Amino acid sequence: MIMAQELEGSNPALNIGIFTAFVVVTLFVVLRASRNTKTASDYYAAGRAFSGPQNGIAISGDYLSAASFLGIAGAIAVYGYDGFLYSIGFLVAWLVALLLVAELLRNTGKFTMGDVLAFRMRQRPVRAAAATSTMAVSFFYLLAQMAGAGILVSLLLGISSDVGQSVVISVVGVVMIIYVLVGGMKGTTWVQIIKAGLLISGAALMTVWVLGKYGLNFSALLQGAVDKAGPGGESLLSPGAQYGTDALTQLDFLSLAIALVLGTAGLPHVLMRFYTVPTAKEARRSVVWAIALIGLFYLFTLVLGYGAGAIVGSDVIANAPGEENSAAPLLAQALGGPLLLGFIAAVAFATILAVVAGLTITASASFAHDIYANVIKKGKVDSKEAEVRVARITAIVIGAVAIVGGILAKNQNVAFLVALAFAVAASANLPTILYSLFWKRFNTSGALWSIYGGLTITIVLIVFSPAVSGGSEAMLPNADFDWFPLSNPGLVSIPASFFLGWLGTILSSEHNEQKYAEMEVRSLTGAGAEKAAAH
């Protein structure tokens, strides 16, 4: 349970003021950007008019969630080296997206993951499956972010009452819905770009500041963290502090590491970003920019994490409200006083807002485009306006669910939800995408087996894992049905869904040679792909 108690020295009015300024500026930009949002391509894919570098910055904005920023810096401050391991998995994962997914997906699809998966399959069942998995991943991720918003509220705004926190979560949700409704993909993309700029420059400033205090000598900074931690502080420099306790936690870490590296290229809100650029070549440039910025940012968090350990001290952080999550805010306060703290707090909020907006537009697009237009209306929608209207209504519903979920989850330990989102993305989505793009024999049956199989196995294993019941750290500490020993199911669920995709395929004789030829030519050459809309 997170103590609802603000950080000492924090100035809630200042924090709220800076955050309000961010909301005002971004709303203005969203309003301006929305003037050209007319067609489905505008709403879902920003008219495909963003350049590679712009989209790359937006991708890093979408990807660097509060969990990356506060969570990784905090984990490094408290556990040392083990926190660093997360960031490596999150970064290397982008090579899967770059080499195997981004360009081919951009060339083959239009708006959603379902476009690609259903291309040479029977449309309705595969689109329904793709939308189910897209919405599942988005929902888990969304809930994790909204719960994080609740923790941040109590931490940074000094709002400790239950009602007050619920009000702030609702405000965050409503602002997010406005971004999505008014701005569509274009407005949301600009929010991501602004947020990424603030986040990365804020982290860069703090990194230089911390290194400056130690004579630009990283080794001296590490020594500072070790000294501050007192006896046994040496362990901060070595792996194992968090995961090395026994064979089971080691296996759990291996499982997490595999889900992280394979999950990114299956996250629907990341995939959808590749449709906002005009060509596959721009999609490639987007990933290059994203890799550069994300890599740079994780190098910053390494310095910030050890810096928080050295300057604030891991004991202070572990005992502060919000625990690990308070490392970066506490460091900001130690360096630049209430003003820098206010800036970092506002950036953290902006991060949640932007990531939640990206997830909402993805889930609503998938519902409107895959379920409404293709499953319910069988591809014969009266007009694209009707489809976009459904997407907007869906966005409101998802926003409302996110607000209610965030309020309910605000005092729960829902850290496992991010791991769950990555595990589902790696298990249900990635195998299906890869088979679909590269395996000629793959068919409808295989796609359904790998999506539903991967989704089911992952959720079942998580429900019966120690993350949900059976321990003091679990979501339901008093219940006890944790027969699956690992908190991260990837080690089992990923190979299982690759296997199921293969098995489902060979058990069915369906094969559409003609469509396969068309899909392969499209995916490799970009022929026939939608270009940027001219405005």
Add this chain to the structure above:
Amino acid sequence: MTVSEREVADDVWTDVHRSADFAQLRRRLRGFVFPMTGLFLGWYLLYVLLADYAHGFMSTKLVGNINVGLVLGLLQFVSTFVITGLYVRFANRNLDPIADRLRAEVEGESR
């Protein structure tokens, strides 16, 4: 206006799919991305296993407080950046020209 699906006849896709140019494009793409994926996933897995099970080795100090674990971790960053650069160079030189030619062929025949 863009070329929509209906404007391209089915046999154009099949013809291009059977062409020697396309076979070469596919061979080049797969010949690069599959081994490279195996390489970086293997290297990542090696790193994860070392961090997970070889604590002593990873804690070996090299210079000051910089130990093997930190260097290997930073090398993961370096290899990610290098592979990104190699792929972009390869794609620009060896994939894009063929892809552009084939795309023009498909979209040209449909007009």
